[in-house]
Every structure is written in structure tokens, then in C-alpha cells.
Amino acid sequence: MYVYDEHDRLMAKERVAQFRDQTARALAGELEEDEFLPLRLQNGLYIQRLAPMLRICVPYGMLRSAQLRRLARITRDYDKSYAHFTTRQNVQLNWPAVEDVPDILAELAEVEMHANQTSGNCIRNTTTDQFAGVQADEIADPRPYCEIIRQWSTFHPEFAYLPRKFKVAVNASEKTDRAAIQVHDIGLQIVRNESGDLGFRVHVGGGLGRTPMIAPVIREFLPELDLLTYLESILRVYNRYGRRDNKFKARIKILVKALTPEGFSEKVETEWAHIKDSPTRLTPEAIERIQGYFTEPDYAELSNATDQLAQQRFESRAFDQWLQHNVDTHKKPGYAIVSLTLKETGTPPGDVTDQQLEHIADLADEYSFGEARVTHYQNVVLADVRQDRLFELWQQLGPLGFGTANLHTLNDIICCPGGDFCALANAKSIPVAEAIQRRFDNLDYLYDLGNIDLNISGCMNACGHHHVGNIGVLGVDKKGQEFYQVSLGGASQHDASIGKILGPSFAQDDMPDVIAKIIDVYIDKRTEEESFVDTYRRVGISPFKERVYA
Amino acid sequence: MPDIIFRDGSICQNEWVVVPRPENGESLTIPEQPALIPADLWLENRDQFAGKRDIGVWLDGHDEPDVLADHVHELPLVAINFPKFSDGRGYSTARLLRERFGFKNELRAIGDVLLDQLQFMKRCGFDTYDLRPDKDIRKAARSLNFFSQGYQAATDTDLPLFRRRAS
Numbered sequence: 001m002y003v004y005d006e007h008d009r010l011m012a013k014e015r016v017a018q019f020r021d022q023t024a025r026a027l028a029g030e031l032e033e034d035e036f037l038p039l040r041l042q043n044g045l046y047i048q049r050l051a052p053m054l055r056i057c058v059p060y061g062m063l064r065s066a067q068l069r070r071l072a073r074i075t076r077d078y079d080k081s082y083a084h085f086t087t088r089q090n091v092q093l094n095w096p097a098v099e100d101v102p103d104i105l106a107e108l109a110e111v112e113m114h115a116n117q118t119s120g121n122c123i124r125n126t127t128t129d130q131f132a133g134v135q136a137d138e139i140a141d142p143r144p145y146c147e148i149i150r151q152w153s154t155f156h157p158e159f160a161y162l163p164r165k166f167k168v169a170v171n172a173s174e175k176t177d178r179a180a181i182q183v184h185d186i187g188l189q190i191v192r193n194e195s196g197d198l199g200f201r202v203h204v205g206g207g208l209g210r211t212p213m214i215a216p217v218i219r220e221f222l223p224e225l226d227l228l229t230y231l232e233s234i235l236r237v238y239n240r241y242g243r244r245d246n247k248f249k250a251r252i253k254i255l256v257k258a259l260t261p262e263g264f265s266e267k268v269e270t271e272w273a274h275i276k277d278s279p280t281r282l283t284p285e286a287i288e289r290i291q292g293y294f295t296e297p298d299y300a301e302l303s304n305a306t307d308q309l310a311q312q313r314f315e316s317r318a319f320d321q322w323l324q325h326n327v328d329t330h331k332k333p334g335y336a337i338v339s340l341t342l343k344e345t346g347t348p349p350g351d352v353t354d355q356q357l358e359h360i361a362d363l364a365d366e367y368s369f370g371e372a373r374v375t376h377y378q379n380v381v382l383a384d385v386r387q388d389r390l391f392e393l394w395q396q397l398g399p400l401g402f403g404t405a406n407l408h409t410l411n412d413i414i415c416c417p418g419g420d421f422c423a424l425a426n427a428k429s430i431p432v433a434e435a436i437q438r439r440f441d442n443l444d445y446l447y448d449l450g451n452i453d454l455n456i457s458g459c460m461n462a463c464g465h466h467h468v469g470n471i472g473v474l475g476v477d478k479k480g481q482e483f484y485q486v487s488l489g490g491a492s493q494h495d496a497s498i499g500k501i502l503g504p505s506f507a508q509d510d511m512p513d514v515i516a517k518i519i520d521v522y523i524d525k526r527t528e529e530e531s532f533v534d535t536y537r538r539v540g541i542s543p544f545k546e547r548v549y550a
Numbered sequence: 551m552p553d554i555i556f557r558d559g560s561i562c563q564n565e566w567v568v569v570p571r572p573e574n575g576e577s578l579t580i581p582e583q584p585a586l587i588p589a590d591l592w593l594e595n596r597d598q599f600a601g602k603r604d605i606g607v608w609l610d611g612h613d614e615p616d617v618l619a620d621h622v623h624e625l626p627l628v629a630i631n632f633p634k635f636s637d638g639r640g641y642s643t644a645r646l647l648r649e650r651f652g653f654k655n656e657l658r659a660i661g662d663v664l665l666d667q668l669q670f671m672k673r674c675g676f677d678t679y680d681l682r683p684d685k686d687i688r689k690a691a692r693s694l695n696f697f698s699q700g701y702q703a704a705t706d707t708d709l710p711l712f713r714r715r716a717s
Contacts, residue, residue: 007711011697018696022666030686031666038636039666121636151701151711157673158645158704161638228710239642274650279703279713286712 001062001371002147002293004112011155012109015116019043020102027099042122042160044115045101046423053421054093054101055118056108060128060146060170061089061374065361068372070111072357078104083357085342085350087414087465088167089127089374090118094421122160123153123235126168129178130375133294134383136331138172139190140198142179144290145227146170148282152228159235163242164250166235167207180376180492182206182215183468185252186234191221198224204234204264205256208462212498213253216261218268225282226272232280233272237264297369297384302334305387312391319394321443322405327390336387338368340380340402341412345437347401348430349415350378359400367393376465377414379407409446410454410519411437414465418458418475419482425458427475427482432456432511439512440519449519452532453492468492470533471518472499473511484511488518488544489536500541503549517548554658555679557672559691564680566627568608568660580605586629586660589613593621600624608660611639615646622653630676632661641674648675648705665693675705 004012019039026036040046044055056071063071071091075083078100084092096104108114117124126149128142129135149168153159159166169184171177181187187203200222206215222230234252241259243249256264313320328337340360343349352360360380364372367389368382375381380402385393397403406412413436416422418429433456440446455469466472472487483505490499506514521544526535536544554564569587572578578591584604592599592607599605606627609615618628628647630640640659647653658678659671665685672694681687703710 005715007699007715011699011701014697021692021696035635035664035666121638148712154701155697156702157670157700158641159638160670161636161641161667236642240639244637244639279708280710283713283716285716289712289715 001064002059002143002290008112008151009109012112012114015043015114015155016102016105016109019105023099023102038120038161040101041120042117043101043105044118045096045098046119047098051095052098052101054096054104054115055086056091056093056113056115057118057125058090058113058374059150060126060132060143061130061376062143063364063372063374064111065364065370065372067111067113068357068361068364070107070113072354072361074104074107075354075357081354083352083354084348084417085352085374085378085380087350087376087378087416087463088125089130089376090125091374092417094417116154119165121162121164121166123156123162123166123168126150126153126170127179127184127376128170129172129176130373130381131178131328131337131383132172133296134330134332134335134337135173135176136329137175139174139192140172141291141294142170142172142190143294144287145188145190147290147293148227148287149231152231152280156235159239162235162239163244164247164252166238166252168231175494177493177496178376180465180468180496182494182496183208183212183465183492184215186231187215188227193221200224200227202230202234204268205253205261206496207251207253208465208467209251210248210460211251211253212462212467213257214496214498215253216256218256218261218265224287225284226276228280228282229276229278230268230272232275233268236271237267241267296332297371299332299335299384300386302332302386302388304333305390308388309390316391318405319391321447322394322397322403323390325405325409325447326407330384332384334387336385336390338382338385338390338393339375339407340382340397341404341407342379342402343406343412343437344401344404345411345441346434348417348420349413349433356401360402363393363396377407377412379412405443406446408451408453409443410440410449410452410471410515411446412454413437414453414455414469416457416463418456418464422458422463424461425475426460426477427458427484428508429456429458429464429473429475432473432475432484432508435508435512436515439516449522450531453490454515455490465492466490467498468496469499470536471515476505478505482508484508486514486518486548488541489533491533502541503545514548518544521547552680552683553687555668555681555687555690555694557677557694559694561687561690566606566629566658568629584627586627586658589617589628592625593617596621596624602626606656609643611637611643613643615643615651618647618653619651622647622651622655625653625655627656627658628653629658629660629680632659632663635662635664635667637662641670644671644674644676645705665689668693669696673700673704673706 203215419425457464487499608629
């Protein structure tokens with residue numbers, strides 16, 4: 001994992017001093033509210049419905065145990081002893097005081113953390129696959145490139161006041177896309193060309209929100225060393241020509257659509273021709289230096305613990321289920337990737353208490369080389385667990401609230417904080433998630449349904465990624481009443497697609513029934529091998545419509 | 551005359567006056583003192599203005615800097631207007647003027663210029679800053695130097711941090 005050098009440390013300290021100065025001037029009335037706004041947003045600070053909210057950056061989802069412990073302490077000292085993992089691999093505090101934020105940022109800087117650019121019209125945290133570096137089929141570890149992008153985008157003097165927010169995601173596997181790159185402003189797919197050289201396929205102009213769009217490819221192959229100059233060209237075209245007259249048309253997807261992907265690509269290529277050989281061009285040494293931080297941990301030479309696991313699975317059905325659902329294959333024999341689910345019914349998806357944060361830190365130290373990862377599904381991953389210790393780990397997870405074996409099932413709901421916390425929301429989302437989880441409380445039934453992404457957003461801003469949920473739920477406001485619109489058929493992986501709206505929206509109390517009817521149609525229509533989204537794609541939306549609105 | 555901030559944080563008297571774009575039907579009036587006129591009007595009357603040490607131009611947020619590409623040596627001062635401090639187009643315009651078109655004379659930020667953006671402006675090649683009058687000019691030096699370095703190459707340095715680390 002990346003470790004700060006003296007340059008990173010100095011800039012982190014200077015940033016805290018700067019924000020302390022800015023906060024003091026804001027509190028003294030020297031900065032107007034609209035002048036302080038982008039400054040506080042770019043330090044993670046929102047003013048929310050009930051209190052300020054601080055969004056802390058977790059670069060590409062990686063956390064060390066010491067950082068988890070510091071987060072736990074911060075939630076105790078400055079907040080209400082809990083935190084929330086977001087759909088962009090970050091962490092949010094819901095109740096900090098504005099005047100405490102500089103102190104919180106100083107405490108974060110001590111453990112090489114920050115809240116830089118977690119909000120505002122700037123380049124946000126670069127996200128990636130939570131299985132980066134430990135899955136067998138990736139072309140190269142995406143994390144060094146994420147770190148290179150993090151450094152390039154941090155306090156970039158030209159791109160701090162973009163027309164709108166800007167999100168980059170990197171994916172490295174050919175088969176899966178856990179980073180959902182095609183719904184990002186820039187999605188980078190690591191590829192090798194015919195001569196075996198490493199590079200990126202560049203998607204630009206994806207996004208959710210009011211105008212959901214799947215990002216078209218604007219360059220099939222970008223050589224590795226050209227990464228930053230090309231990003232700089234894209235951002236420059238966007239900064240100069242993105243719309244600034246209408247907030248809802250300001251994302252880069254609107255510009256790409258207006259110019260057409262070909263027209264946009266041409267503008268970028270023209271710009272790039274001028275700067276591709278500038279000193280911003282990466283060097284092999286610079287990449288190797290960053291890659292040096294992401295080397296393999298000190299794995300033991302093991303073989304797969306197949307017999308031992310078979311015996312344990314035979315003895316415990318619950319362990320067997322957990323192993324099937326929450327444990328993935330690791331590239332190293334004898335190791336496994338474990339997902340801790342934060343989706344226990346009754347707990348808002350992604351919420352963790354201070355003690356749970358410390359428990360995760362302890363588990364990371366004991367079982368996974370002191371590191372943990374946040375996923376965009378709002379779960380936590382221990383990426384390097386020995387297979388012969390899985391049973392022992394599993395036994396501890398249940399009491400801690402991480403053991404629910406519902407990963408990727410209907411109950412593994414992605415959900416934004418919604419109207420309970422967020423000033424932007426039209427409707428609550430957490431109670432809807434909980435009501436659905438209560439309705440579908442039989443694990444065997446959930447397993448029989450297979451993988452279903454159910455995503456809930458409390459408003460059009462789509463923090464809960466509802467457009468790309470196989471089942472998407474969107475909170476809408478109808479004459480002051482909270483209603484919920486349902487869409488079907490969305491997907492976020494390599495087969496990314498935007499869900500189609502089922503029809504008129506529903507009252508909150510009806511939602512579990514509506515989901516149940518949708519599931520019934522799937523059960524009626526599916527063939528043996530089909531997942532929910534496969535069936536939907538084959539039969540279309542009509543049978544679902546007929547049943548739900550019958 | 552109000553004051554102007556230099557990139558080193560020092561403060562001097564401002565001698566230049568910004569001539570607004572004439573309304574429809576009005577003609578351009580050039581004052582006695584050094585004046586900045588809209589870039590397109592300078593281009594239209596280039597025969598009259600080129601080489602004059604007391605006539606410069608200003609570009610608005612949406613103006614293309616390319617129009618000045620062939621004339622950068624004829625202009626003593628180019629100003630870039632920030633219609634709103636949160637409109638970041640001027641940063642790109644500045645870098646293009648400097649890095650692509652080779653403008654070497656004074657580059658000035660005008661319009662909605664506040665304290666907390668000064669260091670970004672400096673990094674993008676601005677030399678002088680016409681701070682909005684309600685802001686405290688004595689705090690400019692601090693705002694210009696919150697950071698001792700940056701990660702990226704920009705107009706102020708050719709070397710991104712990854713190249714400095716290597717040496």
C-alpha cells in the first residue's frame with residue numbers, strides 16, 4: 001500500500017493549515033457563504049439536513065489497520081461513534097461540528113489520510129476493483145495507476161473549478177468490472193495491445209444522475225506512459241467547453257453527447273498532440289517507483305486447504321453458505337478473499353460503529369497483513385486470508401455483525417444515506433432497504449434467487465447507483481409525499497446498462513410487495529441457468545409490468 | 551488608483567484600466583492612461599495598437615486564446631477575466647497563452663478574483679492579480695504561498711513531482 005514520503009507529508013500538512021485559515025476566515029465573516037462553499041466541499045465538508053457531513057477519502061478503497069483505528073477514535077471524539085462507507089469507497093461522518101473539521105483533518109493527516117476533493121467540482125477519488133492485486137485474471141495491478149492519478153489530480157491548479165464533479169475509475173480484469181468504469185466520467189480499462197504492450201482503453205462520458213449514460217470508448221489503446229498527458233487533455237477540453245450555464249447539463253457526458261464521441265475524441269487528440277511529449281509524460285521509473293509500494297505481502301508457500309475446508313463445510317452448513325457467498329478465489333494457492341458484509345438487517349447499509357471499525361482493524365492485523373478494503377457495494381474486504389484460518393475467522397464474524405452470508409444477494413443492498421441524513425434527498429432510502437431485507441429474511445430463498453443487485457437512491461443524484469441496479473429504486477417527491485420509482489435491467493459490470501423505468505411510482509409501505517412481485521415473475525420465467533438480469537433481458541419488461549400493476 | 555498584487559506577494563499601484571466592451575452602437579474610447587481593451591477589438595484595430603506599450607487586451611472566460619497566437623509579442627499585458635471565481639476556464643486560457651503560444655509579458659487576473667484561488671492562478675502563469683476590492687489585500691502573500699510545491703508540472707515548473715523525486 002502507498003506510503004507518504006516527505007513531499008506528500010508536507011503537502012498534507014500545508015493543506016490542513018490552509019483549511020484552518022479558511023475556516024477561521026469563514027467563521028469570522030471574511031468569506032461569504034458562496035465563497036467558502038467550494039473550499040469546504042473540496043475538503044469534504046457538506047452542510048447537511050441535520051448537521052454537517054464530512055466525507056473522508058479512502059484512495060481506491062485501501063485502508064491500513066492504524067487508519068481504521070484512527071477513524072474509530074475520530075468518530076468517538078468528534079461524532080456519534082459511527083461512520084458510513086459510501087458507494088465510492090469513501091467514509092462519511094454524519095455529525096461533526098464545522099469548527100472541529102480542521103482538527104479532524106489534522107488527525108487524519110497524521111495517519112496519511114485526508115478529505116481532499118471528496119466533493120465539489122473537481123477531480124474526485126479515483127476508484128478501482130476491491131480485488132485489485134489478488135485476483136488471478138487481472139492484466140496488471142490497477143492501484144499504482146490510481147495512486148499516480150491521485151497525485152496528479154491532487155490540487156491540480158488548472159482543474160480545481162471544473163463545470164461539475166469529475167470521477168475516474170480504473171479496472172484491470174477482462175472478465176469482471178467491480179469498479180463500474182462505464183458509468184464514470186472517465187473509465188480506464190487496463191489492456192494489452194497486439195504487441196503485448198500495456199495500456200488503457202479510455203471510456204469518457206458515463207454517469208448516473210439525471211441523465212444516465214454508458215461511457216463510449218474514445219480511444220481503444222492509450223500507451224501506459226501517456227496516461228497523465230491524455231487525462232490532462234480530456235480535462236482541459238472539458239474545463240474549457242463543458243457547460244457552465246446549467247448545473248444539470250454540466251457533466252462531461254453532456255459535452256461528449258453534444259460533440260458526439262468522435263467529435264469529442266478529435267478535440268482531445270488535437271489537444272494531446274501538443275502536450276503528449278511534455279514533462280507530464282510518465283516515465284518507466286516513475287511507474288516502477290509507485291508499483292514498489294504495491295508489491296505482494298509476505299505470503300507463505302501453501303497449497304489449497306481443500307480437504308480441511310470440505311470437512312468444515314460438511315460440519316457446518318452456515319460456514320458452507322458463507323464460504324460459497326462471501327469468499328472469493330485468490331491468485332495465491334492457500335489464500336482466499338473474504339468480504340465482510342455490512343448489510344445486517346436493521347443496520348443502514350454501509351454503517352459501522354467505532355467498535356466495529358476497531359474490530360475490522362484487529363481482524364486485518366490478525367488475518368490479512370494489516371490491510372482492509374472498502375468496496376463500492378459498501379462492504380469491507382480482507383484480501384489475503386489463509387484458507388486454513390477461514391473457519392476461525394468466520395466464527396468471529398457473526399458476533400461482530402459482519403458474518404451475514406448475503407453478498408451479491410437481493411439483501412446486499414446498495415443504499416445512499418437518503419432523506420434521513422442528506423439535504424439533497426427527495427425521500428428516505430434506509431427504511432426501504434430495511435423493509436425489503438425484512439421481507440426477504442430467508443437465506444436459502446435468497447441463495448436460490450442468485451445474484452441480484454438491488455440499488456436504492458434517495459434522489460436523482462444517484463449516489464445509490466439505482467440506474468445500474470438489476471432492480472433500481474429511486475426516491476421521488478410527489479406533492480410533498482415520498483414515493484419510489486422502480487427500474488429494471490440495469491447492470492454495472494462489463495455488460496453495463498441503464499435500467500428501464502417500470503411505471504408509476506409506489507408508496508413506501510408497498511415497496512416490499514412490489515419487489516416480491518418482481519421476484520415472483522423472475523421465478524416463473526427463469527430457466528435453470530438464468531440470473532435475474534438474464535431473464536429480464538430475455539423476456540423484457542412487460543411481464544413484470546403486468547404483474548406489479550395488476 | 552487601487553493596488554495590484556504581484557506573484558511574489560508584493561503590492562504595487564495599478565496603472566492599467568480595464569475598458570469594458572462598448573455597448574451596441576457605442577464606439578471604443580481609449581483613456582489617457584494605460585488601457586486593456588477587449589481582445590477582439592484590439593485585433594480589429596491592430597494597425598493602430600500593435601507595439602504600443604500602453605495598450606493591452608483582456609480575454610473573457612469564453613474567449614479563445616488562439617486568436618492572440620500570432621501577436622503575443624505585440625502585447626505588453628494580457629488580462630483574463632474571471633466572470634465568477636468558481637468559473638475555472640481562465641486557468642486553462644492562461645496555461646495555453648503561456649505554454650502553447652509563448653506569451654512572455656505580464657499576465658493578469660481580473661474580475662471576481664479572491665484570495666483562495668491566487669496560488670492556482672500563480673501556478674497557471676498569472677503574474678498579477680486584481681483582487682476584488684472588498685477582500686483584504688494584506689492577506690494575499692499568505693494565500694499565494696499556502697503550498698511550498700505541487701504534484702504537477704504547470705506554468706511555474708516543468709517538472710512534475712515524479713520527475714523531481716527521480717533526480
